[in-house]
Amino acid sequence: MLRRAGPSLRHFLLERKSSAGYSSYSSEAKMSRPVQARRLEGIDKNIWVEFVKLAATYSKVNLGQGFPDFPPPDFLKEAFVRALSGENHMLHQYTRAFGHPPLVKILAQFFGKLLGRDLDPMTNVMVTVGAYQALFCCFQAFVDEGDEVIIIEPFFDCYEPMVKMAGGMPVFVPLRPKAPKDGKLMSSADWQLDPAELVSKFNERTKAIVLNSPNNPLGKVFSRGELELIANLCVKHDTLCISDEVYEWLVYDGKEHIRIASLQGMWDRTVIIGSAGKTFSATGWKVGWTVGPNRLLQHLRTVHQNSVYHCATVAQEAVAQGFQRELELYGKPESYFVQLPKELQQKRDWLVQSLDAVGMKPIIPEGTYFLVADISEFKSDVPDVPDSDEPYDSRFAKWMVKNKGLATIPLSAFYCGAHKNNYNHFIRFCFAKEEATLKAANDILQKWKLERTSP
Numbered sequence: 001m002l003r004r005a006g007p008s009l010r011h012f013l014l015e016r017k018s019s020a021g022y023s024s025y026s027s028e029a030k031m032s033r034p035v036q037a038r039r040l041e042g043i044d045k046n047i048w049v050e051f052v053k054l055a056a057t058y059s060k061v062n063l064g065q066g067f068p069d070f071p072p073p074d075f076l077k078e079a080f081v082r083a084l085s086g087e088n089h090m091l092h093q094y095t096r097a098f099g100h101p102p103l104v105k106i107l108a109q110f111f112g113k114l115l116g117r118d119l120d121p122m123t124n125v126m127v128t129v130g131a132y133q134a135l136f137c138c139f140q141a142f143v144d145e146g147d148e149v150i151i152i153e154p155f156f157d158c159y160e161p162m163v164k165m166a167g168g169m170p171v172f173v174p175l176r177p178k179a180p181k182d183g184k185l186m187s188s189a190d191w192q193l194d195p196a197e198l199v200s201k202f203n204e205r206t207k208a209i210v211l212n213s214p215n216n217p218l219g220k221v222f223s224r225g226e227l228e229l230i231a232n233l234c235v236k237h238d239t240l241c242i243s244d245e246v247y248e249w250l251v252y253d254g255k256e257h258i259r260i261a262s263l264q265g266m267w268d269r270t271v272i273i274g275s276a277g278k279t280f281s282a283t284g285w286k287v288g289w290t291v292g293p294n295r296l297l298q299h300l301r302t303v304h305q306n307s308v309y310h311c312a313t314v315a316q317e318a319v320a321q322g323f324q325r326e327l328e329l330y331g332k333p334e335s336y337f338v339q340l341p342k343e344l345q346q347k348r349d350w351l352v353q354s355l356d357a358v359g360m361k362p363i364i365p366e367g368t369y370f371l372v373a374d375i376s377e378f379k380s381d382v383p384d385v386p387d388s389d390e391p392y393d394s395r396f397a398k399w400m401v402k403n404k405g406l407a408t409i410p411l412s413a414f415y416c417g418a419h420k421n422n423y424n425h426f427i428r429f430c431f432a433k434e435e436a437t438l439k440a441a442n443d444i445l446q447k448w449k450l451e452r453t454s455p
C-alpha cells in the first residue's frame with residue numbers, strides 16, 4: 001500500500017510557486033517560446049476540416065469528400081470477417097512491419113504482371129497506412145532542405161504541405177485548359193501541360209516530380225506522349241518520380257492507364273503509390289502500398305519503421321485475399337476491377353447530363369470518381385465580392401451547401417496559395433455515390449434551375 005508521507009505534491013508545487021512570486025497555478029503558465037516546430041508554419045490551415053464540417057452541418061446531399069457511399073464488394077467484406085473471426089488468432093497481432101507477407105506477395109505478383117518484371121515481395125513492395133502515408137514516406141525519405149519538387153496543378157492538396165514539412169520547395173506547373181470545339185463539352189484531356197513551361201521548371205535542384213494519373217480533381221488520364229515528356233525530363237535531370245496512381249482502375253471510355261514506371265529509364269527512379277481504399281471502395285480501411293526498386297524503397301522502410309511501423313493486420317489480410325481473387329479473374333467480366341469502372345462510368349454520364357441540363361458545365365473526366373464543373377452561369381445567384389481574399393469558388397461552394405444543401409469542393413483548394421484565383425469558377429463533385437444520392441443531387445439542381453428561370 002502506498003502511504004503519503006508529509007505534504008502532498010500539489011501542496012509542494014503551490015508552495016514553490018508562491019515563494020518564486022508566481023501569481024497563478026503552474027498549469028496555467030504559458031511558455032514564452034513558440035511550441036510548434038518551424039516546419040509547421042504556414043501549413044496549419046486545411047480546407048478539408050472546414051468543408052467536411054460544413055457538409056456535416058448543412059448538406060442534404062454530400063458530393064464533396066471523395067469516398068463511395070456504397071459498400072465494398074461482398075468478397076472483400078467476407079475476407080475481412082474471416083480474418084477477424086477465423087481460427088488464426090495471430091491476425092490480431094503485429095505482422096511484418098513493411099507489409100503482411102500474404103499481401104506483399106500478392107502485390108508483387110499482381111504488379112509484376114502489370115509491369116512485366118519480376119518483383120521481390122520483401123524489397124520491391126511496402127504496405128502503408130493508406131496512400132497518404134506512402135506519400136509522407138516518399139517526401140520524408142527523398143526530400144532535403146532546399147530540394148525542389150515539381151507539382152502539377154490542380155493537385156491533391158496534401159502534396160504541398162508534405163513537401164514543405166520535409167524542408168523542400170514545391171514548384172508548381174499548371175495544366176492549362178484548351179477551349180473545346182464549338183458546342184462540345186470540355187474533357188479532362190483538354191487540360192494539358194505546356195511542354196516549354198514544364199521544361200523550364202527542371203533544374204539541378206529538382207529532386208522529384210509528383211505525378212497523379214488519373215488525376216484528382218480533374219479526372220485527367222495522362223497520355224503516353226505526356227508521360228514520355230515527363231519521363232525524358234526525369235532521366236535528363238536525374239529526378240525521381242512519385243507516381244500517385246490510387247485511381248488506376250477508374251478509367252473510362254476504353255482509355256488506358258499507363259504506368260510511368262514502365263517507360264524507358266523510369267523503373268529505377270519511380271515509386272508507384274496505390275490504395276485499397278480506392279481500389280476496393282473501402283477508404284476507411286486505410287491500406288495503401290508502394291511499389292518500386294529497392295534502392296528507393298529501402299529509404300521508405302526507414303521512415304515507415306521509425307514513424308508508423310505497421311498497418312492493421314486484419315485489413316491487410318483481407319486486401320491480400322481481394323487481390324488473390326482479382327489476379328484469378330484478371331481481365332474477366334466478373335473482375336471487380338472491370339465492374340467498378342463500368343458502374344462508375346454510368347454514374348459519371350448521369351451526373352454529366354444532370355449538370356449540363358442546368359447549365360453547370362461539366363468537364364468530362366476520363367478517370368477517377370470526380371468531376372469538375374464550371375459555375376460561371378450561376379454567378380448572378382452568388383455575387384462576387386471585389387477584393388475578397390477568398391476565391392470565388394470557395395464562397396460559392398459554401399453558399400451552395402448552406403442554401404441548397406448540396407456539398408462540393410471548390411477547385412481552388414487544389415491550387416497553391418499564389419494560384420488560387422487563376423481557376424476560381426469551378427467546383428468538384430464526387431460521383432462514387434448510390435443512384436439515390438445522385439438523384440437527390442439532380443433534384444436539388446433542377447429545382448434551383450426552375451427558381452432561377454421562372455420570372
Ligand code: PMP
Nearest residue numbers: 130131132156216246275277288
Ligand atoms: N492520393 C490521391 C490522389 C487521393 O485522392 C487520395 C485520397 N483522396 C489519396 C492519395 C489518399 O489515399 P488513402 O485514402 O489510401 O490514404
